Amino acid sequence: MTLIGIDPHKSTHTATAVDPGNSRDHASVRIGVPLEEYQRVLDWARQWPGRRWAVENARGLGHHLTSWLLARGEEVVDVPPSATARVRQLSRGAGRKNDHIDAAAAACAAALQGDAGPVRPESSTVALALLDEGRGNLAQARVRAVNQLHALPRALPPGGAPRDLSAAKTEQLGLAEK
Structure with missing residues (x-):
């Protein structure tokens, strides 16, 4: 051994x-x-x-x-x-x-x-709880990233950008990277 x-x-x-x-x-x-x-x-x-x-x-x-x-x-x-x-x-x-x-x-x-x-393998209940926690963390991270991405272009042009900002509208405003 x-x-x-x-x-x-x-x-x-x-x-x-x-x-x-x-x-x-x-x-x-x-x-x-x-x-x-x-x-x-x-x-x-x-x-x-x-x-x-x-x-x-x-x-x-x-x-x-x-x-x-x-x-x-x-x-x-x-x-x-x-x-x-x-x-x-x-x-x-x-x-x-x-x-x-x-x-x-x-x-x-x-x-x-x-x-x-x-060490014994975890029960399926513990594994599912960990997966659920990870899913919740990912969802929160996505919302935070989207909010940050929306806030940045709104601050750049004079007067701000529209609230319903999309990728196409960002490109029209000249804020998208080329």
Whole structure:
């Protein structure tokens, strides 16, 4: 069994494969957060057929990747950030911190200390609530963008532009980019 520790951040995740028997790193990779990058890390991890993912803060910054891995049948455990900090403090170079070291610490904490808890897929009710929240956020963002686009051309010509502004009317007023 190979443990793959994940140190998640807002814009990148670092994965480090560790042999749980001797805590040696096999390899490490950094990915972005788009879905294509998630597929890239899974393709990278396929070189270890017996694997388990140890995600630091799987219910926080690692939630999206964790859900994605679970949906593909991968085994994932949640490692609390306090456990990775403890492993880092006890290892050589006490307290050194970077993404590679944190990812390896997540894997070691899962292997050695038993601090990791298994992560289960969310129920359909939770997934639907998240989708509904996301839809509401998108609708609000669209309304905000449309309002901003309408306000800008109205302020530019002397006397303002008509309230029922459309793309064609904006072009007639000479406000559209050519």
